[in-house]
Structure formats: C-alpha cells, structure tokens
Amino acid sequence: MNAANTAFVLISAALVLFMTPGLALFYGGMVRGKNVLGTLMQNFILIALMGVQWALFGYTLAFGPSISGIIGNLSWAGLAGVGAEPFKAYSETIPHGAFMVFQMMFAIITPALITGAWAERLKFKSFLIFIVLWATLVYDPVAHWVWGDGGWLKGLGALDFAGGTVVHINAGIAALAAVLVMGKREGYGRDAFIPHNLPMTVLGAGILWFGWFGFNAGSALAADGLATSAFVATQLGACGATLSWVAAEWIVRGKPTTLGAASGAVAGLVAITPAAGFVGPMSAILIGLGAGVLCYLAVLAKPKIGYDDSLDVVGVHGVGGVWGALATGLFASKLVNPAGADGLFFGNPAQLGIQFLAVLTTLVYSFVISWILLKIVDAVWGLRVDKADEIAGLDLTEHQEAGYSL
Amino acid sequence: MKKIEAIIQPFKLEPVKEALHQISVQGMTVTEVKGFGRQKGIREVYRGMEYQVDFLPKVKIEVITPDDKAQAVVETIMNAARTGRIGDGKIFVYPVAEVVRIRTGETGNDAV
Numbered sequence A: 001m002n003a004a005n006t007a008f009v010l011i012s013a014a015l016v017l018f019m020t021p022g023l024a025l026f027y028g029g030m031v032r033g034k035n036v037l038g039t040l041m042q043n044f045i046l047i048a049l050m051g052v053q054w055a056l057f058g059y060t061l062a063f064g065p066s067i068s069g070i071i072g073n074l075s076w077a078g079l080a081g082v083g084a085e086p087f088k089a090y091s092e093t094i095p096h097g098a099f100m101v102f103q104m105m106f107a108i109i110t111p112a113l114i115t116g117a118w119a120e121r122l123k124f125k126s127f128l129i130f131i132v133l134w135a136t137l138v139y140d141p142v143a144h145w146v147w148g149d150g151g152w153l154k155g156l157g158a159l160d161f162a163g164g165t166v167v168h169i170n171a172g173i174a175a176l177a178a179v180l181v182m183g184k185r186e187g188y189g190r191d192a193f194i195p196h197n198l199p200m201t202v203l204g205a206g207i208l209w210f211g212w213f214g215f216n217a218g219s220a221l222a223a224d225g226l227a228t229s230a231f232v233a234t235q236l237g238a239c240g241a242t243l244s245w246v247a248a249e250w251i252v253r254g255k256p257t258t259l260g261a262a263s264g265a266v267a268g269l270v271a272i273t274p275a276a277g278f279v280g281p282m283s284a285i286l287i288g289l290g291a292g293v294l295c296y297l298a299v300l301a302k303p304k305i306g307y308d309d310s311l312d313v314v315g316v317h318g319v320g321g322v323w324g325a326l327a328t329g330l331f332a333s334k335l336v337n338p339a340g341a342d343g344l345f346f347g348n349p350a351q352l353g354i355q356f357l358a359v360l361t362t363l364v365y366s367f368v369i370s371w372i373l374l375k376i377v378d379a380v381w382g383l384r385v386d387k388a389d390e391i392a393g394l395d396l397t398e399h400q401e402a403g404y405s406l
Numbered sequence B: 001m002k003k004i005e006a007i008i009q010p011f012k013l014e015p016v017k018e019a020l021h022q023i024s025v026q027g028m029t030v031t032e033v034k035g036f037g038r039q040k041g042i043r044e045v046y047r048g049m050e051y052q053v054d055f056l057p058k059v060k061i062e063v064i065t066p067d068d069k070a071q072a073v074v075e076t077i078m079n080a081a082r083t084g085r086i087g088d089g090k091i092f093v094y095p096v097a098e099v100v101r102i103r104t105g106e107t108g109n110d111a112v
Helices: A003-028 A033-063 A074-079 A096-114 A124-147 A152-156 A164-182 A198-220 A225-253 A258-272 A281-305 A313-331 A350-380 A387-392 A394-399 B010-022 B067-081
Strands: B002-008 B029-035 B042-046 B049-053 B056-065 B089-095
Touching (some): A003 A198, A033 A096, A124 A152, A124 A350, A198 A258, A225 A258, A258 A281, A281 A313, A387 A394, B002 B010, B067 B089
Antiparallel strands (some): B042 B049
C-alpha cells in the first residue's frame, strides 16, 4: 500500500467524474435551446444510474474473477470484499475500493458519450432502459476483455492504456447503431440545426480536457513517472489535434472556428487515450495532429453518407478512437513503458495486427449487440418521442421545464 | 406625439444613443430583434454543416417624442446609424394617441 498512489488515484477518480458534467455542457451548447435540459439530464442522470449499476453488478462483471476471459463472475456483486485491501492483479499499492471507484467513473462517462448521437429525439424512459442494458451487455464484457484479470484481449497483448477501445470505439460504434436504428431528426436537411450556446460548449471542452488528466494519467494507478509520461502525452495529443482541426477547416472552409477548436481538443484527447502510457511526447503530437484532420474529415463526410449523428459521436469518438488504437500500434515504445510493447515504428509490426484485432472485435461486438438492444427497446417502449414533442423540444415535453426563461 | 421606431445595426446602438442624448431625448426602449430586408441572410458553418441564416440580429429602438421634435429625432437617428452599406435598417414614425406616466398620472406631452 502506498499513500501517495492512493491519494492520486482517488483525486483522479474525482477528475474523471467531473468530465461527465463537462461533457454535458459540451453537448448541451451544441443542441438547440429547446433541448438543452434534455441533453444535460441524460448525462447527469448517468452519474447516478451507472454508479448504482456498477456497485450492484457492473464492477464484478467487468473486473471480477474471469469466466474463460469473457466476463467476470458475480463474486464481487454488491462490492462484496471490495474494500481497503489491494487486489494485486490490478494494483498492489492502492485499495481495491479506490481502483473500483476510479473505474466507476469510466463506466459513467462511456454511455454518456453516446448521448450526443441521439440528442434531440430519444425518449427519456427508453434511454434509461437502453443504457442499463448496454452497460451490462456491452460495456462490462468489453471492459473485461481488455482490462479484466484474465480478459482474452489483454491476454493477446492488445494495448489500451486508458480506454480507446473500451470507452471511445465502444461508444462511437454504439452511437452509429443508434442513429441508424432511430433515423434522422425532424427537419434534418431542411431546417438549420444551429448550436444554441457555443460558449457553453467551449467551457465543456475545457472541463473535459482538465478531467482527462485524471482519465489518462490516473490510469497509471500510481503517482509515478508513467503517470507523468501519460500526463504529458495527453496534453500534447490534445494540442496537436486542436491545431490540426482548426488548420484543416481554415484551409477547407476559409475560417477557423471556435467549435472546431473545441472539437479538435476532444478528438485529440480521444486519440491519445489508448496511447497515453506507451508513447513519447513527439509521438503524442503526431497522434494528435492525425486525429484533428481525420475526425474533421469524418465530420465533413457525415452529411454525404447521410446518417444524423446529432453531435458527431461517430466522427469524434469512433474515428478518433480507431485512429488512437491503431496509432498505439505504430508509436508505442518500450523505452517509454517497459511493461508495454514496441509498435511498428519501433520494430514490431505484429503489434499493429493485435491492435487491429482489438479494434475490429470491439466494433463488431458493440455494433451488433447495440443494434439488437435498440431494436428490442424500440419494439417494446419506442425510442423516438412523438413528432409533435420533438418539434416542441424535449425540455418541455420530456421534463416539463425550460432551460431559459425571461 | 409620435412614436419613432428604428431598426438599426446592433453596433450602432451606442452612437445612436449618444446622438439622441445630445438633442435631449429623455428616454428610449431597446429590444434585440431579428429580421431581414434587402440585405438577405448570411451563411454560418458548424463542423462543416452550412446553414443559411435568414434572420440577422438587429436592435430596435423606440422613442416617444412631442410632434415638433419628431423630425429632429428621425434625422439624428438616421445620421448616427448610417454606414452607407446595405443593412443599415429603417425608421418608422407612428402617431401616438395618449401617453400616461404611471407614477403621477400625468398625460400627454407632460408625460413624454
């Protein structure tokens, strides 16, 4: 046990928690004013809902003693035995409870990321049902494969420092399934869907950036050199993508935008997440530069492909997550983290293949199960609000309140 | 009495207010409004999605004045709000049937 490590992980857990209200503001500013509370609420309520799910059975499914590498068993249900003593397979130096609560914050923000995709049209009740099912049948198993003691992807040597596959690819591809099942918003392509409060979005992006240091550096699970290296990589990845997104749109559209800078920062943070603990600072800048351009191009392609992903969860988290996971297979270096692996640029092309397998598995599994769950929830409870309610806005029709009043 | 209603460019509010002070206009009401005339809309781009925005932000100023001062107010606003480019706005003049000061009950020109 180590007091400094324990303090660092607990503070990191609080930082990661703060990302979810930050994400709520990031998303809330981008919707129209009549849906601001509906958007904030979907994020905020997940802090409570996923917190309870995690304590009851989510944690043990994701991190409990493994059943053939596929899923954890139920021996830690209700957090039985998860307390002050360390669980050595995850960390020898912090209490098991600290690791559990740090991971709880990841289980909260991952489904919250998806809320940007179906913004402005999903029924609140169906949202709650879908999220509990998704967390239990998609997030918990995928977390187990990649991070759980005995998880099968971990066994293959896939590198995912802080959740590129588990969090971002997982949420991004579930978002794609959701928008394909649900269809476009009323008036999409005809009406102007203009963000109602971009200052709110920029504040949210700033909070996300701040909290992300807990997400990535905290994933070292110790206040040490590796945490420092991940912290530096996180900062530089975000910097690279902010610059490259703004530069790309400046070249393509002629103006650098604030929304572009905020989006670029998030894209960079997404991409550096799996790589943070395995790459050096110059590699982090390159990963960031790549993320800004790739995610911007993905966002540009969206209207041409024709799906209505309201706030670009697919373009930012899906594409950024895939790029980050593959880039980890390019730029990872044992000089940075001896417990990691070398990537393609450091003489080990096989790592890129392993990364590709982890990406593909997550994409296919998450997409298929998400699709099935969405179809079931749609058949039983209905996913979309009524057309008239959608036009009136979710704040009034789903929550009976208004975000702004005279 | 007359009501003078002017739709102007938002950045011209301060110069117009100052100019009206200079000719001793005692009060005014200001509203943020949106609309379009010959200027038409503008294009805004959000994450690559381009939207035609028809309603542009403008400021509406309302001033109530005695009949003999109306022409001076109109000219003052016109001079202060003009850039010479399209989109400078318009001024409307209406007759006012009655004015009542709520505090004292005064009416007519005394209440302006």
